[in-house]
Amino acid sequence: MAFPQRRLRRLRRTPALRRLVAETALTVDDLVAPLFVREGIDAPQPIPSLPGVVQHTRASLRREVAELRSLGVPAIILFGVPERKDPQGSGAWDPDGIVQVALADLRDEVGDDVVLMTDLCLDEYTSHGHCGVLDDDGQPDNDATLELYAQVALAQAEAGADIVAPSGMMDGQVLAIREALDEEGWSDVAVLAYAAKYASALYGPFRDAVDVTIVGGGDRKGYQQDYRNAREALEEIRFDLDEGADMLMVKPAVTYLDVITRARALVDVPLAAYHVSGEYAMVKAAAERGWIDGPAVALEQLTAVKRAGADLVLTYFARELAEQFAD
Ligand code: PBG
Numbered sequence: 068m069a070f071p072q073r074r075l076r077r078l079r080r081t082p083a084l085r086r087l088v089a090e091t092a093l094t095v096d097d098l099v100a101p102l103f104v105r106e107g108i109d110a111p112q113p114i115p116s117l118p119g120v121v122q123h124t125r126a127s128l129r130r131e132v133a134e135l136r137s138l139g140v141p142a143i144i145l146f147g148v149p150e151r152k153d154p155q156g157s158g159a160w161d162p163d164g165i166v167q168v169a170l171a172d173l174r175d176e177v178g179d180d181v182v183l184m185t186d187l188c189l190d191e192y193t194s195h196g197h198c199g200v201l202d203d204d205g206q207p208d209n210d211a212t213l214e215l216y217a218q219v220a221l222a223q224a225e226a227g228a229d230i231v232a233p234s235g236m237m238d239g240q241v242l243a244i245r246e247a248l249d250e251e252g253w254s255d256v257a258v259l260a261y262a263a264k265y266a267s268a269l270y271g272p273f274r275d276a277v278d279v280t281i282v283g284g285g286d287r288k289g290y291q292q293d294y295r296n297a298r299e300a301l302e303e304i305r306f307d308l309d310e311g312a313d314m315l316m317v318k319p320a321v322t323y324l325d326v327i328t329r330a331r332a333l334v335d336v337p338l339a340a341y342h343v344s345g346e347y348a349m350v351k352a353a354a355e356r357g358w359i360d361g362p363a364v365a366l367e368q369l370t371a372v373k374r375a376g377a378d379l380v381l382t383y384f385a386r387e388l389a390e391q392f393a394d
Contacts (some may be wrong), residue, residue, distance in 0.1 A: 068207070079269035091374040093366065095139040095392050097223040099184065099339070100385035103276050104128045105148035106158075106165040116272035118351045120383050121394055124310035125169055129176045138389035142182035144232060144381055145169060148277050150190050155200055156192030160218040164192075167226035174227035184230040184259060185223045187216060187244065196274075196281040198235035200289065205282075206289045209237050216240050224253040234261040236290040251266065259339060260312035263300035263326055266291035269319050269345030300326045303331055308334060309341055319343040319378070321368050331376025340377035342369060347383040362391060 078088050099271060105112065105122040112122040123131060132143055147166035149158035159166045166185055173183055183333070189212070190198045199207030200215065212235065220231050231248075233240045241260050250258050268289045274280065281287070304315055315334060317327045318341035327340050356360025365384045371381050382388070 070237065086320065091370055093370045093373050093380075095372045095389045096141055097373060097377075097379050098140050098385040098388060099142040099144055099182075099381040100135055100140055100382055101144050101146065101383060102128060102131060103146050103148060104165055104169040107150040108278070108366045114272065116275045116348055117383060118348075118355070119387070120276065120347075122276065125172055128169055129172050132173050132177055132181055135386060135389070136181050137391060138386065140181070140385055141171075141390050142184055142230075142379075144184040144186055145173075146186050146277055147191055152192055153192055153196040156189035158192040158200050159189050160215065160222040162222060164222070167222055168308055169218040170223065170228060182229050183227060184232055185228045187219050187223060187231045187233040188235045189215060189219070190235070190279050191277040194282075196279045197285070198287065199237060200257070205285070206278060207235070207237065209239070209282065212237050213239055213243040216315050217243050219383070220247055221251055221253070222245040222254075224251075224256045225247060228256060230257045230259050232259040232261060232312070234318075236261070236264050236287070236292070236308075239310065241307045241312045245311035257313040259314040259316060260307040260310075261318055261341075262304045262307040262312065262315040263317045263323070263330065264291050265294050265319065265323065267294065267319050267343065267345070269322065272344035272348045294322075297326050297329060301329060304330055304333060312336070314339055316341060316381075319346055320377070320380065321346050324371060327372065327375040327377050337378045338376060339379045339381060340372045340375075342372060342380055342382040342384070344383065360389065367390070379386075 078084050103122045108124055111127045114120050145166055149165055197207050199212030202208040223231050241258055314337040316339040317323055317330055320340035320342040327362050331338055350361055350364050353359045369380050
């Protein structure tokens with residue numbers, strides 16, 4: 068066949084040619100490992116809906132982060148599971164709360180070799196499972212919640228967080244946190260805003276991991292985004308950037324590749340995407356049945372997230388991918 072029909076296949080002939088012309092490469096440097104630490108347990112607890120992921124003890128968390136460091140994973144994001152929950156979610160800012168004590172352990176263990184991020188929210192700590200304190204209608208009271216987020220940010224900063232990541236989707240949360248940090252001398256602590264976070268059915272396994280049930284079978288549609296909307300995500304992103312976010316996130320990832328691409332075109336700060344628990348669990352479940360090649364699908368999906376425009380990816384596959392890259 069004559070030119071130009073044979074042109075595209077010519078550069079796909081050998082692995083070296085394909086490597087040479089590849090537009091996107093997912094590397095270990097792009098990975099952030101989400102980790103769970105639970106108060107009051109003696110041994111790590113498996114999470115059935117997240118195979119391979121556990122609720123860590125303080126000791127097992129230290130070991131895991133040390134291993135991630137040797138694999139070259141540059142960052143982790145920490146979630147806490149407290150022993151007791153209350154309507155305010157006070158465990159989130161208690162200096163002796165589980166995330167705070169675990170952060171201090173990790174700083175001691177790995178120094179500055181691993182970036183320590185913290186999810187900044189109240190849902191893991193509230194008895195009703197919402198991301199803020201409730202008003203009379205049973206929905207998070209936006210402004211009352213912002214005051215608590217500011218306290219959580221300070222507690223996490225004092226405990227050693229490099230980056231705090233507000234995920235509660237209250238309006239004005241980035242500004243409230245940035246102001247509190249700056250006023251108390253934590254100007255070096257960065258904010259990664261979960262800017263475009265959708266009310267997604269893909270967070271189910273995560274809620275098992277942090278023992279969260281929303282009271283009365285409720286949901287988060289009153290504060291997280293409607294999945295029918297993409298332009299609205301750009302509004303969220305512009306606000307968070309104006310409020311002082313250092314980095315932005317789109318979440319979930321694979322189901323929202325269009326949002327990642329549009330966010331990338333809009334901003335020049337680092338853009339993160341969260342390959343969430345349900346996205347991970349689907350790959351694991353199908354792989355367990357032998358229906359798909361799990362590691363291959365994981366690599367394909369996470370490379371797609373990068374191709375869409377993300378600079379970094381939060382993923383429960385971080386460790387497995389890092390091991391795959393190291394081989
Ligand atoms: C809120 C938070 C959630 C996730 C990250 N931060 C749950 C939610 O919004 O209901 C979900 C992450 C995942 O599914 O992997 N603290």
